[in-house]
Amino acid sequence: MRPILLSGHERALTQIKFNRDGDLLFSVAKDQHVCAWFSHNGERLGTYKGHQGAIWTVDVTPDSSMIASGSADNTIRLWEVKTGRLLKTWEFPTAVKRVEFNEEGTQLLGVTEKRMGHLGSIVVLNINPDINGEQSDEKELTIVCDESKATVAGWSYMNKYIIAGHEDGSVSQYDAKTGEQLENLPIHDLNMQLTDLQWSNDRTYFITASKDKTAKLVAARDLEVLKTYPSDTPLNSATMTPKKDFVILGGGQAAMDVTTTAARQGKFEARFYHKIFEDEIGRVRGHFGPLNTVAADPTGKSYASGGEDGYVRVHHFDKGFFDFSYEVERERQRAMQQ
Amino acid sequence: MSNKARDWADDDDLEETTTELPPPQTIQNKDGTKTTITYRYDEDGKKVKTTRRIRMVTHREVVNPRVAERKVLPKFGLSEKDPKGPQMDTTSVGENIIFRLSPNWKRDAKDESKDANANAMKEKLKDKTVKCRICNGEHFTARCPYKDTMAPVGAEGSADPAAGMPDDEVAAAGPGGAGAGKKGSYVPPALRGGPGGAAAGERMGGSKYGERDDLATLRVTNVSEMAEENELRDMFERFGRVTRVFLAKDRDTGMAKGFAFISFADRTDAVKACNKMDGYGFKHLILRVEFAKKAAT
Numbered sequence: 001m002r003p004i005l006l007s008g009h010e011r012a013l014t015q016i017k018f019n020r021d022g023d024l025l026f027s028v029a030k031d032q033h034v035c036a037w038f039s040h041n042g043e044r045l046g047t048y049k050g051h052q053g054a055i056w057t058v059d060v061t062p063d064s065s066m067i068a069s070g071s072a073d074n075t076i077r078l079w080e081v082k083t084g085r086l087l088k089t090w091e092f093p094t095a096v097k098r099v100e101f102n103e104e105g106t107q108l109l110g111v112t113e114k115r116m117g118h119l120g121s122i123v124v125l126n127i128n129p130d131i132n133g134e135q136s137d138e139k140e141l142t143i144v145c146d147e148s149k150a151t152v153a154g155w156s157y158m159n160k161y162i163i164a165g166h167e168d169g170s171v172s173q174y175d176a177k178t179g180e181q182l183e184n185l186p187i188h189d190l191n192m193q194l195t196d197l198q199w200s201n202d203r204t205y206f207i208t209a210s211k212d213k214t215a216k217l218v219a220a221r222d223l224e225v226l227k228t229y230p231s232d233t234p235l236n237s238a239t240m241t242p243k244k245d246f247v248i249l250g251g252g253q254a255a256m257d258v259t260t261t262a263a264r265q266g267k268f269e270a271r272f273y274h275k276i277f278e279d280e281i282g283r284v285r286g287h288f289g290p291l292n293t294v295a296a297d298p299t300g301k302s303y304a305s306g307g308e309d310g311y312v313r314v315h316h317f318d319k320g321f322f323d324f325s326y327e328v329e330r331e332r333q334r335a336m337q338q
Numbered sequence: 339m340s341n342k343a344r345d346w347a348d349d350d351d352l353e354e355t356t357t358e359l360p361p362p363q364t365i366q367n368k369d370g371t372k373t374t375i376t377y378r379y380d381e382d383g384k385k386v387k388t389t390r391r392i393r394m395v396t397h398r399e400v401v402n403p404r405v406a407e408r409k410v411l412p413k414f415g416l417s418e419k420d421p422k423g424p425q426m427d428t429t430s431v432g433e434n435i436i437f438r439l440s441p442n443w444k445r446d447a448k449d450e451s452k453d454a455n456a457n458a459m460k461e462k463l464k465d466k467t468v469k470c471r472i473c474n475g476e477h478f479t480a481r482c483p484y485k486d487t488m489a490p491v492g493a494e495g496s497a498d499p500a501a502g503m504p505d506d507e508v509a510a511a512g513p514g515g516a517g518a519g520k521k522g523s524y525v526p527p528a529l530r531g532g533p534g535g536a537a538a539g540e541r542m543g544g545s546k547y548g549e550r551d552d553l554a555t556l557r558v559t560n561v562s563e564m565a566e567e568n569e570l571r572d573m574f575e576r577f578g579r580v581t582r583v584f585l586a587k588d589r590d591t592g593m594a595k596g597f598a599f600i601s602f603a604d605r606t607d608a609v610k611a612c613n614k615m616d617g618y619g620f621k622h623l624i625l626r627v628e629f630a631k632k633a634a635t
C-alpha cells in the first residue's frame with residue numbers, strides 16, 4: 001500500500017472530509033485556506049481563500065456543490081466547490097469548532113466555542129440549495145450548552161435529533177426541531193472531552209473518539225453504547241469503513257508533549273479495529289505527529305489521515321484488505337451460498 | 339584569451355555555457371519503459387542533465403457522470419496556474435507500507451519484536467551468571483559491599499600484562515586455537531574459539547537476522563514477473579508461519595526477477611510447503627520450489 005502525501009498545508013491538519021462520491025477530499029488546517037483534492041491521484045483541485053484564522057472544520061453538501069468551513073476568525077463561510085467562490089459569511093461572537101450539513105444539505109449546524117463571556121452553543125442555519133440564490137442571515141435555531149460546552153455535533157437519521165459530544169465526556173441528544181434536550185448520558189470518562197463524532201452510512205449510529213483513550217459506537221435513538229474500542233493513547237478521531245466492518249482510530253500523544261518522545265513511542269499510527277469483534281487487527285504507520293483526523297472514503301476504496309505534521313496521507317487499500325475476514329465470517333458466507 | 343595559446347589549466351566553462359542546450363531525447367526501451375533525457379541550467383548556470391525512466395501503465399476506470407464532470411474542472415485558488423495532473427510541490431507518493439490485517443494482530447506484533455531481539459539476548463546470556471570481580475559473590479561488581487575496601491580478586495595477577503594467559507586455557511583451545519595463546523595476534527574468525535570455531539563464526543551473521551533458521555528457507559523459482567510479495571506470502575502462509583518473504587526485483591523496472599525466498603518459522607511447515615507448492619501453477623507459470631540450503635540429513 002503506497003500512500004499519497006498531500007502537502008498543501010503549512011500547519012497541523014484539523015479536519016478532512018470526503019464527498020459522497022468519494023472523488024474529492026477537503027482538508028482544513030490551522031493555516032488559513034481550505035484545500036480540495038482529487039482522492040484518486042492526490043491532485044489539488046484548488047484552495048478556498050478568505051478565512052482570517054485557523055480553520056477548525058469543514059463539511060460538504062451531499063451533492064458536492066457547496067462546502068462550509070468554520071474558523072477561529074468567528075465565521076462560518078459557505079463556498080462553491082467548483083470555483084472556490086465565497087457564497088456567504090456568517091459572523092459569530094466566538095470561534096466555530098464544528099460544522100455539519102444535514103442529510104439533504106438544507107440545513108447546517110455549527111458549534112461555537114465558549115469564550116469571552118459567551119456560552120458554547122449549537123446554531124442551525126438554513127441553506128438555500130440554489131448556488132446563486134440568496135442565503136439567509138437568520139438562525140433557525142440556537143441551542144445553548146450551559147453545563148459543558150459542546151465540542152462536536154451532528155445530525156441523526158431523518159434529521160430527527162442533533163447529537164452533541166461535550167467537553168465533560170457526555171453525549172447529548174437534542175430534538176432537531178425544537179432544540180429541547182432529550183437525553184444526556186456520560187458515555188466517556190468524566191472530563192475527558194469528545195474529539196470526534198462520525199456517522200454510519202444510514203446515520204442510525206455513530207462513533208465517538210475521546211481523550212479517555214477509547215472510541216465507542218453509540219446508537220442515535222437512545223444513546224446506547226453498542227461497542228467499545230479501547231486503545232493505549234488519547235484519540236483525536238475515529239471513522240468507520242464502508243464495505244468492510246472496520247473502524248479506524250487516529251490519535252497519539254498530545255501535540256505539546258510530542259517533542260519529548262521518540263516517534264516510535266508516540267503511537268502516531270492509525271489503528272484498525274474490527275467493528276463487531278472489537279479486536280485490533282492492524283496499524284498503519286507514517287505520520288510524524290499525532291493524527292488529528294481520519295476519514296474513510298464512502299466508496300470504501302481508501303481512507304485518509306491528517307496529522308499534526310501538516311500532511312494528509314491518502315491510502316488506497318490493496319487486495320489483502322478486502323480479502324481479510326474472520327473464520328466465522330467466511331463460514332457464514334459459505335452457508336449463505338448453499 | 340583567444341590569441342594566447344590555450345593552457346590546460348584555463349577555465350573553459352565560459353564557452354560551454356554559451357552553447358545551446360541539446361534537445362530532449364526520448365528512447366523507447368525494450369522492456370516497455372521510456373527513457374527521457376532533458377537538459378536545463380540550474381541557478382548557478384551549470385548544465386544539468388536529467389534522465390528519467392518511466393513506465394506508462396494505462397488504467398481504465400468507470401466512474402459516474404458527476405465524478406467525470408468534476409475531473410475536468412479548471413483549477414482555482416493557489417492551484418490556479420498548475421498544469422493538469424498532480425504537482426510535485428503538493429503531492430508526492432510515500433514509501434510502501436506493509437499493511438496486513440490479522441485477528442490476533444497484537445500477539446503477532448509482540449512475537450516479532452520480542453522473538454528477534456529478546457530471545458537472541460536470552461540465548462546469549464543463558465549460561466552466564468553474575469559474578470563479582472571483587473569478592474566473587476553473585477552480584478554486579480558495582481554493587482559489591484567491599485567495593486571501596488578491597489581490590490579486585492585478580493588484581494595482583496593482571497598487574498603484569500606480559501604474563502599472558504594461564505596455561506590451562508591454551509590447552510583447552512586445542513589445535514584450532516593455535517594462535518590464541520599469544521595475546522594480540524590476529525586470529526581468523528574461522529579459527530576463533532577452538533574446535534567450536536565454525537559455530538562462533540556463523541553467529542556473526544546470525545546476530546543481524548536474529549535466530550533465523552536457514553534450514554526452513556525455500557527457494558522458489560520460475561515466479562511470474564508480475565508477482566507481488568504479498569501474493570507469495572498469502573500462498574505460503576497456508577502451511578505455517580512465514581517469517582520472511584524475499585522477492586528479487588529489478589531495481590529499475592520494479593518487476594520481479596523470477597525467484598524468491600520464503601522462510602518459515604518451522605522446518606516441518608517448510609517441508610509441507612515444499613511438497614505441496616512444487617509444480618503449482620501461479621500466474622501462467624509453474625513454480626519450482628526447493629530448499630534454499632540442502633539439508634544435511
